[in-house]
Amino acid sequence: MMQKNQPDVPAAGRVSWNGSALLAPVPPVLVTCCADGRVNVLTVGWTGICATHPPMTYISVRPSRFSYDMIRKTGEFVINLTTTAMVKAVDFCGVRSGRDTDKLAVCGLHTLPAEHGDVPVLAEAPVSLLCKVRQIIPLGSHDMFLAEITGTSVDGRYLDSKGRLNLQQSGLLAYAHGEYFALGRKCGEFGYSVRKKPKQKGSARFSK
Ligand SMILES: Cc1cc2nc3c(=O)[nH]c(=O)nc-3n(C[C@H](O)[C@H](O)[C@H](O)COP(=O)(O)O)c2cc1C
DSSP states (O other): OOOSSOOOOOOTTOOOOOOOOOOOOBOOEEEEEEETTEEEEEEEOSEEEEETTTTEEEEEEOTTSHHHHHHHHHOEEEEEOOBGGGHHHHHHTTTSOTTTOOHHHHHTOOEEOOTTSSSOEETTOSEEEEEEEEEEEEOSSSEEEEEEEEEEEEOGGGBOTTSOBOOGGGOBEEEETTEEEEOOOOOOOTTTTTOOOOOOTTOOTTOO
């Protein structure tokens, strides 16, 4: 059995800091947006899923970003998952502004029209989430665009023969404390810790 309360563990070497945004890893996504006939893309690390039904997500964007007004105006954006093959574009789109640079052209990224909205998806992305803004929440440095995922566009290469999504081969990218990483090796899967195994004599549940 897993212990509910650990006995006192010495806090050797731990340091207390003020609250800081040190959650890691996060997915460094490429967000596409469009307004007045112009398509732009920016890198976003402050994103996540916040509900399953309806599928809800958020991106937190500084109001100073060129993309901010585009998203606010149209109420739409697309979250494009990124891979190691896209890492240079991910960084570039996060340090250059669409105000003075056509980032899609410079990075050689290709757009495809989306079925469920006006904002195009990135052809290079294994999965793209089409989002409609439901609320804008000012939080200080960033405003949070809370959005419903109204459509999903998937690269068919990552569907198996039964139509199931398998992203292991896509080389998903992670971002941790200013550095980009390829996802590491698989070390478990949902629910495996409690899955019943055929009983073997003398084996303890958490023994190797
Ligand atoms: C890895 C990474 C993550 C980033 N995450 C965010 C973010 O979550 N929110 C944000 O406002 N800017 C973020 N940025 C910065 C913007 O992507 C950057 O300012 C970009 O130039 C804005 O583009 P735009 O002016 O064309 O909208 C990030 C940059 C990088 C490199």
